[in-house]
Amino acid sequence: MADGGVGRTLVLREKSGFGPPGRLLARLGKLLKNTVVIAAFLALWEIAPRAGLVDGTFLPPLSEVAEAWWRLLLSGDLADHALASLSRSAGGFFLAIAVSIPLGLAIGWWKPVSEYLNPMLELLRNTAALAILPVFILLLGLGETSKVAIVFYACFFPLLINTISGVRNVDPLLIKSARSMGLSSVRLFRKVMIPASIPTIFVGIRQAAASSILVLVAAEMVGAKSGLGYLIQYAQFSFLIPDMYAGIITISAIGLIANYALVALERRLTGWKQTYNE
Amino acid sequence: MTAKISIQHVYKSFRVQRNLGHLKEEFHPISALQDIHLDVRQGEFMVIVGPSGCGKSTLLDLLAGLSKPSSGRILLDGKPIEGPNLDRGIVFQQYALFPWKTALANVEFGLEAKGIGRRQRRKIAKEFLELVGLAGFENRYPHELSGGMRQRVAIARSLAYDPDVLLMDEPFAALDAQTRETLQSELLRIWEATGKTVIFITHGIDEAVYLGQRVAVMTSRPGRIKRIVDIPFASRSGEEDFRSDSAFVKLRHEVWDLLKDEVSKAQEQEKSNSLEAFPGGRSPLKGAVADG
Numbered sequence: 001m002a003d004g005g006v007g008r009t010l011v012l013r014e015k016s017g018f019g020p021p022g023r024l025l026a027r028l029g030k031l032l033k034n035t036v037v038i039a040a041f042l043a044l045w046e047i048a049p050r051a052g053l054v055d056g057t058f059l060p061p062l063s064e065v066a067e068a069w070w071r072l073l074l075s076g077d078l079a080d081h082a083l084a085s086l087s088r089s090a091g092g093f094f095l096a097i098a099v100s101i102p103l104g105l106a107i108g109w110w111k112p113v114s115e116y117l118n119p120m121l122e123l124l125r126n127t128a129a130l131a132i133l134p135v136f137i138l139l140l141g142l143g144e145t146s147k148v149a150i151v152f153y154a155c156f157f158p159l160l161i162n163t164i165s166g167v168r169n170v171d172p173l174l175i176k177s178a179r180s181m182g183l184s185s186v187r188l189f190r191k192v193m194i195p196a197s198i199p200t201i202f203v204g205i206r207q208a209a210a211s212s213i214l215v216l217v218a219a220e221m222v223g224a225k226s227g228l229g230y231l232i233q234y235a236q237f238s239f240l241i242p243d244m245y246a247g248i249i250t251i252s253a254i255g256l257i258a259n260y261a262l263v264a265l266e267r268r269l270t271g272w273k274q275t276y277n278e
Numbered sequence: 279m280t281a282k283i284s285i286q287h288v289y290k291s292f293r294v295q296r297n298l299g300h301l302k303e304e305f306h307p308i309s310a311l312q313d314i315h316l317d318v319r320q321g322e323f324m325v326i327v328g329p330s331g332c333g334k335s336t337l338l339d340l341l342a343g344l345s346k347p348s349s350g351r352i353l354l355d356g357k358p359i360e361g362p363n364l365d366r367g368i369v370f371q372q373y374a375l376f377p378w379k380t381a382l383a384n385v386e387f388g389l390e391a392k393g394i395g396r397r398q399r400r401k402i403a404k405e406f407l408e409l410v411g412l413a414g415f416e417n418r419y420p421h422e423l424s425g426g427m428r429q430r431v432a433i434a435r436s437l438a439y440d441p442d443v444l445l446m447d448e449p450f451a452a453l454d455a456q457t458r459e460t461l462q463s464e465l466l467r468i469w470e471a472t473g474k475t476v477i478f479i480t481h482g483i484d485e486a487v488y489l490g491q492r493v494a495v496m497t498s499r500p501g502r503i504k505r506i507v508d509i510p511f512a513s514r515s516g517e518e519d520f521r522s523d524s525a526f527v528k529l530r531h532e533v534w535d536l537l538k539d540e541v542s543k544a545q546e547q548e549k550s551n552s553l554e555a556f557p558g559g560r561s562p563l564k565g566a567v568a569d570g
Contacts, residue, residue: 177374272378
């Protein structure tokens with residue numbers, strides 16, 4: 001009896017800890033954890049140049065950068081450059097998805113093919129995309145094609161390699177189980193291999209998205225007349241330092257948004273796996 | 279007597295590739311099964327028990343049609359087994375559920391392979407989840423279920439497409455003792471309700487004697503059938519636990535007597551295998567084993 005009573009009060013106490021007011025508190029705590037360091041960083045950015053800790057010419061305070069960003073946004077320049085960048089990186093990214101996921105599935109499925117191709121893929125994968133940029137410019141010119149091509153190249157390998165390893169690492173027991181139910185190879189592939197490798201493919205998609213932006217900005221700095229990379233480079237050359245920072249901020253915002261969008265998509269597609277991660 | 283499954287003088291050997299690191303790769307054939315001869319009657323609960331590594335699972339793969347015997351043949355209803363088919367259902371030790379499918383969708387999987395329409399599929403799958411005691415868990419994913427529940431889903435999946443024969447490969451070995459006993463009696467209930475022919479592989483003697491109408495004892499590698507022990511109990515799912523029955527204890531002892539030499543032989547084999555794989559400690563230990 002006494003034990004039961006103690007147990008009950010314990011349970012009640014625990015419950016009140018997760019009750020509505022408690023939950024609100026927990027949520028606020030989480031929000032604090034997520035924002036406090038960023039807020040401190042932004043504050044430092046504002047204060048350090050004003051206090052003379054750094055040279056305000058090269059690192060203008062955040063408010064000036066924000067002003068420049070707003071001006072660029074209103075004039076439409078920012079949208080033009082962002083659109084140019086986004087269409088290039090999205091073009092290369094989706095082209096890479098369309099080519100390398102089917103190719104990776106095929107290579108992973110036919111073992112002999114992957115044995116032949118693996119050394120070549122290793123070689124190409126370890127060749128930094130930017131190192132080949134001059135080749136792309138020579139072959140494809142300074143126009144859009146070379147930019148899309150370099151993004152495609154940078155996205156291609158993370159996607160391909162993750163897709164191959166996704167297919168290769170499907171639990172053999174699942175394959176055995178499906179085969180024991182008399183599934184044909186085609187159905188086995190469609191019903192077991194593809195769904196089982198989606199989580200690994202997604203790792204590749206996220207890597208590819210990150211490198212598509214990275215490589216594109218660098219490519220635009222070298223040879224382009226539009227795009228956020230060009231904006232940053234041009235602003236630096238023309239000594240429009242706040243504009244340069246505005247370009248940088250825009251790029252990190254795009255990167256963040258793209259990553260969150262992909263994480264959300266991943267949650268939807270591989271919801272069955274989520275609890276492992278949490 | 280007409281046999282549902284007739285295993286006739288089946289041999290199976292593998293060519294195993296051993297990479298000993300410093301040596302060149304060696305191929306040497308390993309004989310897994312030797313002259314297996316066994317008839318299983320329609321509706322019978324047949325248990326195959328043997329020491330670890332005796333080729334029990336190899337035999338099950340042959341029955342499933344996932345591999346072919348090196349010689350001899352296996353007949354199902356008088357016809358040789360050509361390959362995997364939905365007339366045999368397999369339950370694996372590690373459940374082998376598809377983690378991206380709910381319990382219901384997992385049970386539907388085999389029905390889909392059989393070409394049954396969506397609505398009918400759903401209805402049958404629900405019935406079988408109910409049969410294994412999982413009504414209300416239709417929309418759970420495998421990782422949201424306990425080991426015992428997962429194995430129930432796997433059993434429901436194999437029963438749902440209505441195979442003639444249920445092949446079970448140590449299905450309860452990964453479960454805790456209490457869950458295992460519950461599932462054993464549930465399995466007997468399901469077997470009595472459905473009248474399937476069951477071939478159940480295990481290394482547990484209690485499990486073998488409790489479940490089987492006959493228990494085939496296998497030798498250590500290469501696996502042969504040493505003896506088939508009849509377990510003459512009419513009904514197992516009665517009120518009292520017949521595991522405490524004196525006849526049960528006697529049969530259990532009989533099976534253990536048949537098995538114990540094989541178990542120690544299998545353990546010797548395992549030792550000498552790992553000595554071969556790690557030749558550093560070879561000479562002194564090998565001498566000790568030979569002396570003992």
